[in-house]
Amino acid sequence: MKSLLFLIALLCIASVVESHVDTFRGGRGKDAWKQRTIYQVLTDRYAKHDGSKGSCNNLSKYCGGTYKGLIKELDYIQGMGFDAIWVSPILKNLDGGYHGYWATDLYSLNENFGTEQDFKDLIEELHKRDMWIMVDVVANHVGPVGMDFSGINPFNQPEHYHERCIISDDDFANNQERVENCRLADLPDLAQENDFVRTTLLSWIKDLVQKYNIDGLRIDTIPEVPKWFWTQFQEAAGVYAVGEVFDMRLGYVADYQNYVDAVLNYPLRNAINDVWRYNSKNFRDLANSMNANRNAFKDVDALGVFVDNHDNERFLHGNSNHAGLEAATIFGIFAEGIPMVYYGTEQYYGGGPDPANREQLWTNFDTSSNLYQMLKAAIQTRKDHKTWDNKYVERYVDDNFLAFSRGEVLIAVTNQGGSVGNYVTYLPFSKGDTICNIFNSSDCLTVEDGVNITLDNYQTKVYVKSSNNAQESIKE
Ligand SMILES: *[C@@H]1O[C@H](CO)[C@@H](O)[C@H](O)[C@H]1NC(C)=O
Ligand SMILES: *[C@@H]1O[C@H](CO)[C@@H](O)[C@H](O)[C@H]1NC(C)=O
Ligand SMILES: *[C@@H]1O[C@H](CO)[C@@H](O)[C@H](O)[C@H]1NC(C)=O
Numbered sequence: 001m002k003s004l005l006f007l008i009a010l011l012c013i014a015s016v017v018e019s020h021v022d023t024f025r026g027g028r029g030k031d032a033w034k035q036r037t038i039y040q041v042l043t044d045r046y047a048k049h050d051g052s053k054g055s056c057n058n059l060s061k062y063c064g065g066t067y068k069g070l071i072k073e074l075d076y077i078q079g080m081g082f083d084a085i086w087v088s089p090i091l092k093n094l095d096g097g098y099h100g101y102w103a104t105d106l107y108s109l110n111e112n113f114g115t116e117q118d119f120k121d122l123i124e125e126l127h128k129r130d131m132w133i134m135v136d137v138v139a140n141h142v143g144p145v146g147m148d149f150s151g152i153n154p155f156n157q158p159e160h161y162h163e164r165c166i167i168s169d170d171d172f173a174n175n176q177e178r179v180e181n182c183r184l185a186d187l188p189d190l191a192q193e194n195d196f197v198r199t200t201l202l203s204w205i206k207d208l209v210q211k212y213n214i215d216g217l218r219i220d221t222i223p224e225v226p227k228w229f230w231t232q233f234q235e236a237a238g239v240y241a242v243g244e245v246f247d248m249r250l251g252y253v254a255d256y257q258n259y260v261d262a263v264l265n266y267p268l269r270n271a272i273n274d275v276w277r278y279n280s281k282n283f284r285d286l287a288n289s290m291n292a293n294r295n296a297f298k299d300v301d302a303l304g305v306f307v308d309n310h311d312n313e314r315f316l317h318g319n320s321n322h323a324g325l326e327a328a329t330i331f332g333i334f335a336e337g338i339p340m341v342y343y344g345t346e347q348y349y350g351g352g353p354d355p356a357n358r359e360q361l362w363t364n365f366d367t368s369s370n371l372y373q374m375l376k377a378a379i380q381t382r383k384d385h386k387t388w389d390n391k392y393v394e395r396y397v398d399d400n401f402l403a404f405s406r407g408e409v410l411i412a413v414t415n416q417g418g419s420v421g422n423y424v425t426y427l428p429f430s431k432g433d434t435i436c437n438i439f440n441s442s443d444c445l446t447v448e449d450g451v452n453i454t455l456d457n458y459q460t461k462v463y464v465k466s467s468n469n470a471q472e473s474i475k476e
Contacts, residue, residue: 038084056359089138314344318352
């Protein structure tokens with residue numbers, strides 16, 4: 001009897017521990033998000049609902065994408081296996097704010113993207129598909145109104161803002177005080193130390209998340225606001241948040257993870273570009289950079305991993321290396337962190353600096369594109385093998401070849417044209433196993449003392465044990 005009670009007590013403790021993990025931030029915490037893959041859309045550029053397919057004639061203006069359009073084209077995103085989308089900021093904006101970063105009213109939505117009901121419908125449709133929504137939010141600034149705050153709701157008084165000074169390039173490098181207290185691109189800089197501003201922003205984000213059942217946040221312009229505020233904002237949000245620290249200094253970026261759940265991994269994105277876009281560094285440098293990340297960040301697996309986004313010229317800008325983009329993108333699906341793929345990457349878009357990198361997608365919903373199909377296979381493998389639960393293990397590295405595993409998934413990449421082959425002996429497989437490349441079912445190898453992996457022209461291969469193999473072992 002005693003031991004039965006003991007057993008029951010143990011079971012209770014186990015279930016308490018488990019439910020704590022499951023319910024952290026209402027089940028929308030960083031550990032739950034580590035299992036997701038995110039597709040980033042600019043709401044204005046993804047899809048129109050009236051079916052018109054014309055190109056956008058001025059990328060600096062509204063082009064017509066809507067929530068209804070997004071709902072109509074969710075199959076395209078889900079078809080690649082993504083189970084979360086990141087959308088543009090949703091609030092009402094100053095005229096011309098197609099990107100969403102020029103808010104004028106905390107309490108109404110941007111009518112260019114549709115009605116409030118349309119936004120609710122989008123979230124309902126996503127949740128029906130077990131897809132999550134990440135909303136981009138801004139707490140640093142409002143739309144560019146100079147010194148006339150009368151049109152901003154509710155921050156309509158001068159005391160809600162800092163003095164009008166503009167952050168210079170030199171400030172970004174050397175003067176954190178000015179980064180926090182001056183204006184980014186002359187956008188009125190909110191004074192979070194003002195009680196009304198602070199408490200209003202905190203209750204706003206809490207209510208917004210609850211009202212729309214938002215699953216996660218991408219927070220804009222993190223370094224432009226003092227760190228103490230982000231601790232409070234993260235707490236009020238109550239869901240996973242990933243902040244934008246648009247900076248290449250590892251220590252500087254990493255420290256912000258002590259205040260928000262995660263940040264975008266700009267240092268890794270830089271290292272990826274150095275290897276595949278500029279060919280200025282090799283895989284030993286990439287490995288070193290990942291090691292430095294592991295040491296610097298509080299939780300490297302919670303960071304946002306990306307190649308392209310709306311703030312940087314695309315990988316393919318001024319560069320026609322499609323296979324290089326494929327390698328970088330698939331590497332990002334299996335690297336430590338939460339993958340984020342910017343819309344259009346799968347269609348080999350190559351736009352230059354903002355706004356050229358914000359092309360409309362509705363002219364190119366092509367599910368037969370090679371990278372679309374590669375993402376589909378890679379994301380499925382990520383899920384099937386729960387690679388986020390398995391350590392990154394380096395299996396072979398030299399200047400132009402990298403092989404690593406996450407559990408029983410072996411990823412091999414190169415940054416060279418021509419043919420690169422290596423005999424890899426340190427494997428997550430056993431002698432006699434047959435392993436096949438997820439991108440080509442006839443590309444299989446039998447493991448002996450190792451396997452000879454050959455990559456042609458920036459080719460990427462991802463090997464898993466073949467299913468025939470698995471069936472054989474079940475028969476035994
Ligand atoms: C595009 O729109 C912007 C913003 O309204 C304007 O400044 C620019 O002149 C326009 N470009 C062209 C080519 O019409
Ligand atoms: C798939 O792999 C096989 C075996 O290595 C190879 O002969 C074939 O060319 C590959 N197919 C493609 C499309 O690369
Ligand atoms: C691996 O393959 C390459 C190219 O196919 C070949 O040149 C090399 O001899 C092979 N190495 C081994 C150890 O089998």
